Amino acid sequence: MKGIEGKVALVTGAASGIGRSTALRFAEEGAKVVLSDVQVDAGQEVVNEIEQNGGEAVFFEADVSKEADVSDLVDETVREFGGLDFAHNNAGIEGTPNSIPDMPLEDFQQVVDINLTGVFLGMKYEIPHLVENGGGAIVNTSSVAGLTGTPNLAHYYATKHGVIGLTRSAALEVATEDVRVNAVCPGAIETPMIDRAAADNEKVREGLLASEPVGRFGEPEEVASAVVYLCSDDASFVTGHPMVVDGGFVVP
Template sequence: MKGIQGKVALVTGAASGIGRETALRFAEEGSKVVVSDVQKDAGEQVAGEIENAGGDAVFLDADVSNEADVARLVDETVNVFGGLDFAHNNAGIEGTVGSIAEMDLDDFQRVIDINLTGVFLSMKYEIPRLLERGGGAIVNTASVAGMTGGPNLSHYYAAKHGVIGLTRSAALEVATDNIRVNAVLPGVIETPMIERFTAGNEEAKEALLKDEPIGRLGRPEEIASAVVYLCSDDASFVTGHPMVVDGGYVVP
């Protein structure tokens, strides 16, 4: 894709799933990649895969809910690669299943801290570095949950609605600074998160499939393609957009 080669990309939640595939895809397109996650071994493995394939990558651990960690992550990215051009703010968790009336505040807050506050903190420290480069692009991972509602995962739905709002607000704040901010809204994707959510139960997976008009679950690499497109010059007139990649999930 245009405008990706030779640039620096930071991907959070990059040890597995969508983040992993996005990091690999940025590298395939010629970007230098910072792979970031709280899972050190898995994250280092992703960075190693990129380097073994001839790319340029480094693993940096960070908890996106911790402001000091995020500030350090962005500073170290610039120290290692000389700048920052793209960011995929992807780190997230599904949280504990439970009704609003029965949910502990700590469980609710943890999901908000990682899935929503983590995106805020990431952009807070990324945007000044993008300005130093004369512009760039950010893609935040929201979800089709940000366009719908559902029982027993109120914290997750609330956070993903919030990510879309943050994305739109940030896009307007930096629209004249040559920085584009978009969100990708995956449907049900075959990732470790879905495996945890269904606990390997085939009936639970079948239930998820019923909501996918395309007749299958999505693949992480399909979301990665959308993320890299949104960062590329091919999407130069796209900002503030919640891009749905869901096999038709939200259409009915």
Template sequence: MSGTLEGKVVLVTGGGSGIGRASALALAREGADVVVTDVVDEGGNETLRLIEEAGGKGLFVRGDVAAAADVQRIIGEVEAHYGRLDCAFNNAGIEGAQAPTAECTEENWDRVLTVNLKGVWLCMKYEIPLMLKQHKGSIVNTASVAGLVGFPNIPAYNASKGGVIQLTKTAALEYAEDGIRVNAVCPGVIRTPMIERFIGGSAEAEAQFVAMEPVGRMGTPEEIAEAVVWLCSDAASFVTGDALPVDGGLVAQ
């Protein structure tokens, strides 16, 4: 897929680690200028350094997707610097605390839904008007297999990712005639810092996660990144409103 995004400007939220970092690097590899945003300066700046070290271009803008003022500022900086936004990967998210539905705290519920669902909505709210000016764009949102099938003890996370899928489908229908495609990726069990926190160093927990995957292993952030690149590119020009599982067959069981 060499050069499929040459000359494009792409925004990646949650780009300081995991799937966000891998995707930012893959998008830059394909020729895009990548705007990396994250709440953690160190991670975001490190991703930018890796992009530049590999010969790519971009910038880092710190921001919290759960704060409307931050998102508005980020998109404003993108427009001021580049004058356009061709693609956006709305990836930032958190897992929250683990607990059964009746024991999930209101604080945890509100925080997870605010970051994972409201954050995606806020990003699209400010990305779409900029894309409308150029009558073209591609948005990819990070959902999860947890938005397609149930998992115990993470009710807020499940609800937030199911919401991302429905929000994706809604926006895809609303802006299809404007040349803006909106899709979601639904990662399975991917070896990221989030999964490592779930595992907590337990070999037994790791084995349980691996056992969920029919392919017999966890996925890598780079494997999700390749799906993101494809959805952003013109190779996926007839794909919109899709929630694409990249999951080693997990939801096929």
């Protein structure tokens, strides 16, 4: 894709799933990649894979719910590679299912802290560097959960709706600074999150599969392609957009 080679990309939640695939895809396109996660060993394994394929990458441990961690992460990225061009704010958790009356506040707050505050903090510290660098692009991971609703996952769905709101507001704030801000909204993707949701319950997996009109789960690489496209020059007139990558999930 145009405009990726030689640039610097930061990916959070990069140890597995969509984040891992996005880091690998950025590297394939010639970007220098900074990976971050709380899973240190798995994150370093992705770095090793990138390096074995001739790419440049480094891993920094960071908890996106902690402001100091995010600030340090962005600073380390700039120190390591001399700047920042792209960011994929991807780290997130699904939370423990529960009804709103029965949901402990700490459970709700944990999902908000990681899924929503984490995206806010990412942009808070990424945007100044992108502006100083003369432009760039941010992609935040929302979900089809940001466009729909379901019982017993109010915390997750609320945060994913919030990510779209943050994305649209940020896009307008920096529209004249040559910085674009978009989101991806994945459907049911074959990731560890799906595995956890369907653990020891094949009916859950079957139900998730039935929700996909195309008759299959998406692959993390398919979402990664959308993320890298949104960062590329091919998407130079796209900003404030929640791009759905869901096999038709939200159509019916």
